[in-house]
Amino acid sequence: MRPLKVFLTGASSGIGQALARAYAAQGAVLGLVGRREAALRDFAASLPNPNAVRIYAADVRDADAMHAAATDFLVHFGCPDVVIANAGISVGTVASEREDLDDFRLVMDTNWFGTLTTFQPFLHPMRERAPGAGGWRGTLVGIASVAGVRGLPGGGAYSASKSAVVKLLESLRLEQARHRIRVVTIAPGYIRTPMTAHNPYRMPFLMDADVFARKAIRRIAAGTRYKVIPWQMGVVASILHVMPMWLYDKLFARAPRKPRKADRAGRGDA
Numbered sequence: 004m005r006p007l008k009v010f011l012t013g014a015s016s017g018i019g020q021a022l023a024r025a026y027a028a029q030g031a032v033l034g035l036v037g038r039r040e041a042a043l044r045d046f047a048a049s050l051p052n053p054n055a056v057r058i059y060a061a062d063v064r065d066a067d068a069m070h071a072a073a074t075d076f077l078v079h080f081g082c083p084d085v086v087i088a089n090a091g092i093s094v095g096t097v098a099s100e101r102e103d104l105d106d107f108r109l110v111m112d113t114n115w116f117g118t119l120t121t122f123q124p125f126l127h128p129m130r131e132r133a134p135g136a137g138g139w140r141g142t143l144v145g146i147a148s149v150a151g152v153r154g155l156p157g158g159g160a161y162s163a164s165k166s167a168v169v170k171l172l173e174s175l176r177l178e179q180a181r182h183r184i185r186v187v188t189i190a191p192g193y194i195r196t197p198m199t200a201h202n203p204y205r206m207p208f209l210m211d212a213d214v215f216a217r218k219a220i221r222r223i224a225a226g227t228r229y230k231v232i233p234w235q236m237g238v239v240a241s242i243l244h245v246m247p248m249w250l251y252d253k254l255f256a257r258a259p260r261k262p263r264k265a266d267r268a269g270r271g272d273a
Contacts, residue, residue, distance in 0.1 A: 006055070010034040010076055010083040012063055012121050013090030015042045017196030018146060021216035022087060027051055029220075034076040034083065036061050036069070036090070036121075063090045063117030073124030082128045084135070085223060087144040088121035090114075093198050095261035096160040106264060107160045114164035118145050118171060130182045137226075140183045144223050145172040147190040149231060152240045153251060157260030165190075169229075176228065188229045189219050192236030204259035208235040 009026050013019035015037030023033055027050040037043045040060035047056040057079060059072035076083065091114045096103045122143050129141035150158060151165030169188060176186035193199055193206035194215050210233050222230045231237030243251065 007031040007085065008080050008083040009085045009087065011087045011089060012036040015039045017198055018194060018212055018215065019089045020046055021212035022089065022219065025216040025220050032080050034059065036072055038062050063120055064112045066120045069120040070124045077128055082132045082141065083125060085142045085144060086122060086125050088118040089146040090117050091146065093161045093261060095157045095263040097157065097263060098159055103263060110160035111164045115167040115171065118168050129184050134183055138183055139185050142185040142187060142223060142226065143175060144187045144189060147188050149190050149192045149236050149240050153243050156256065156258055185226045187223050187227055189222060190231045191215060192231065192233055201262055203262065208233050
């Protein structure tokens, strides 16, 4: 049985590295994308079979760079079985502050547009390959977030970007079904990563990244359309989704907020 081929963004740290470690333990061939080349090289060298890994120092906002990375992977390993758009950033934003506009754009371009640039180069190659197990030609996976279920105060950029990711994946799932390409949406709750390290508030059901990765990979293999991990946050998300606006507004208007860059700089956290 040939090894699984996985192309993954956001592999420099956090969830991306946890997913890569879990797939590497299964003997998968990996294409790892991240902005920090040195971190990628060190991480790839730590995996069980570094010869089965290619790294790509690229920003997912750069469609040309992502196309080049995809082309290299296709040349060396062939069409991937699984493509995971995981790269993402989060920072608190306030619409009234002019200096936050660049952060709004950065978050949306990375989290939403970066999902599209990750998938697009592989769509035609996946359509042209012979069907595999279950008649499927490949799987596209987007890492969304529970934060995309409802807008959060101070999270206008992040909540909007992750909500947009969910809708993009939903559209892709409908479009690609006739080509026998599966689309899986994984929505993490609070996962212990560098991204959540700056959150100055309690994070219910906080889960280690390696535990999350193992659970996510099982859902990806099963072709689950949409899954919140951990399951407890799935219950919370379901309640929030149907909660009347007046009640949601009353409960969450004063919810704790993720720090803005300016706030973190003031504390010496930048």
